[in-house]
Amino acid sequence: MKLAVIEGDGVGKEVIPAALQVLDCFDLSLEKIPLNLGYGKWEKTGQAITDADLKILKECDCILFGAVTTPADPNYKSVLLTIRRELDLYANIRPLKPIKGIKGATGNSDFDILVVRENTEGLYSSIEQVVENEAWSKRIITRRASERIAQIACEYAAKRHNHLTIVHKSNVIKADSLFLNTCREVAQSHNVIHDAMLVDAMAYDMVRSPEKYDVVVAPNLYGDILSDLGGALVGSLGLLPSANVGEKQAFFEPVHGSAPDIAGRGIANPIAAVLSVALLLDWLDKPEQARIVREAVEASINENIKTADLGGNSTTAQVTEFLVQYVQSHS
Numbered sequence: 001m002k003l004a005v006i007e008g009d010g011v012g013k014e015v016i017p018a019a020l021q022v023l024d025c026f027d028l029s030l031e032k033i034p035l036n037l038g039y040g041k042w043e044k045t046g047q048a049i050t051d052a053d054l055k056i057l058k059e060c061d062c063i064l065f066g067a068v069t070t071p072a073d074p075n076y077k078s079v080l081l082t083i084r085r086e087l088d089l090y091a092n093i094r095p096l097k098p099i100k101g102i103k104g105a106t107g108n109s110d111f112d113i114l115v116v117r118e119n120t121e122g123l124y125s126s127i128e129q130v131v132e133n134e135a136w137s138k139r140i141i142t143r144r145a146s147e148r149i150a151q152i153a154c155e156y157a158a159k160r161h162n163h164l165t166i167v168h169k170s171n172v173i174k175a176d177s178l179f180l181n182t183c184r185e186v187a188q189s190h191n192v193i194h195d196a197m198l199v200d201a202m203a204y205d206m207v208r209s210p211e212k213y214d215v216v217v218a219p220n221l222y223g224d225i226l227s228d229l230g231g232a233l234v235g236s237l238g239l240l241p242s243a244n245v246g247e248k249q250a251f252f253e254p255v256h257g258s259a260p261d262i263a264g265r266g267i268a269n270p271i272a273a274v275l276s277v278a279l280l281l282d283w284l285d286k287p288e289q290a291r292i293v294r295e296a297v298e299a300s301i302n303e304n305i306k307t308a309d310l311g312g313n314s315t316t317a318q319v320t321e322f323l324v325q326y327v328q329s330h331s
């Protein structure tokens with residue numbers, strides 16, 4: 001198995017080395033291929049990701065990714081969107097699961113939501129134009145992409161509480177009715193109990209009653225926004241992992257970005273990246289190892305070894321050291 005490792009920019013350079021230390025506790029036959037991509041590379045070379053990088057990524061089985069900075073430059077080609085699209089990693093799986101001992105922004109820790117975000121189209125089509133007084137971005141919804149994201153969402157629902165919530169805004173955006181209707185058809189054919197929520201009401205209700213939700217399927221941008229909202233529900237963006245999944249490959253990354261406000265200070269929370277390693281271990285069919293990693297995270301909270309975003313004063317290195325020791329002594 002070949003694992004590409006991309007630290008990226010900002011806190012990506014801090015949390016990926018931490019996550020790798022945890023991964024390296026296990027004896028897995030993974031060939032690691034480090035790749036330098038992102039804003040830093042763009043500043044030096046004018047390209048954030050090259051065709052040669054993409055060729056290497058296409059030959060890998062899986063990717064562990066930190067975060068990249070995206071400048072507001074119209075000539076900048078987003079590394080993330082390029083990888084997701086070129087590798088056709090169509091499903092962005094984002095678990096919103098409280099960690100024992102951490103109270104999120106609402107104090108409610110009685111929920112377990114799986115956001116399944118469509119990852120290839122919607123407002124992320126990159127078909128857009130900015131001229132002096134008018135700008136537009138084409139929002140694409142296709143039956144094929146809606147069908148396959150609904151299918152994978154239903155497969156997850158069947159393994160959980162068999163409940164799918166379809167997020168849309170078809171009262172205003174007509175393209176969303178294709179997403180909604182297609183997801184409904186797929187849910188019906190899978191015998192998954194399903195309902196639908198307008199995205200604005202969904203944001204409201206996820207804060208008030210997150211326990212009502214099981215699997216949530218959403219077009220690209222709604223899934224992006226609702227997953228950051230989930231970061232606040234769980235307690236910090238520094239806790240949320242994700243998997244971008246395709247037919248053969250998968251790409252694991254924290255939900256958060258390069259966090260320039262805290263980068264370089266050694267205080268970034270490594271847990272989102274470490275839990276992304278747990279998702280990688282699940283994908284590699286190593287459930288026992290994934291369980292130990294999650295248990296280590298819980299133990300670190302229990303021992304009050306927490307970074308500043310969780311109200312603690314431990315550094316990235318201290319949290320990582322605890323996790324590594326825990327994993328080593330339990331595997």
Ligand code: NAD
Binds near residue numbers: 268272
């Ligand atoms: P961000 O996710 O980087 O940060 C949002 C907030 O969360 C900040 O207060 C930050 O300090 C905090 N945070 C994030 N990660 C944390 C961690 N590990 N530990 C503790 N606190 C953490 O979002 P932003 O500031 O809007 O974006 C910064 C840059 O990152 C932008 O250029 C954006 O385009 C990019 N971005 C990249 C990704 C990615 O690579 N996956 C995701 C989101 C944003």
Ligand code: IPM
Binds near residue numbers: 070078080081255257
């Ligand atoms: C995410 C990020 C990315 C997105 C950006 C950085 C392109 O916010 O992974 O959630 O919008 O998908």
Ligand code: MN
Binds near residue numbers: 224225228255
């Ligand atoms: Mn996001």
